[in-house]
Amino acid sequence: MTDTHHHHEARLLLIEKVLLLKSLSLFEETPETVLAEVAEILEEEEFEAGQNIFKAGEMAHSMYIIFKGQVRIHKEEHNIATLKENDFFGELALLDTETRSASATAEKETFLLKIDQEPFYELMESRIEVAKGIIKTLCRRIREQNAKSFQQSKTQS
DSSP: OHHHHHHHOOOOHHHHHHHHTSSSSTTTTSHHHHHHHHHHHHHHEEEEEEHHHOOOOOOOEEEEEEEEEEEEETTTEEEEEEOOOOOOEOEEEEEEOOOSSEEEEEEEEEEEEEEHHHHHHHHHHHOOOHHHHHHHHHHHHHHHHHHHHHHHHHOOO
16 A cells, blocks of 8 residues: 655644543543553554545444544435544444444645554553543444434434
């Protein structure tokens, strides 16, 4: 795979990465010392407006955090979500190598931080707080899904 993403000339400082991670619900209870370790495995990637980040059906190995820009999550032309700075997406890929359920496209020039599954697994093994953060987020997502489908089943009956 050729690297078409241009990396920022001014790399983010470790402290900037730690502050960004700290602002995510995923890591809100993770101590800064551990976040510094997470920050070290982050990769920086840039995308032009209209550029695909990933497509539905591709194998998933990474989660992304939006540092700057805007990302559209969609299935073909159907929009699922528009994500902005400090949002994250693709977090399921950190736990499970499955195919992407939707596509992600940069809507404007976007600067992302990417976490890959392999180094993240290693971090989870040594840092229980990181694993706990992910589990909490997934539980929250399942609860929200359940509430949504409960609402839908009520409106249908």
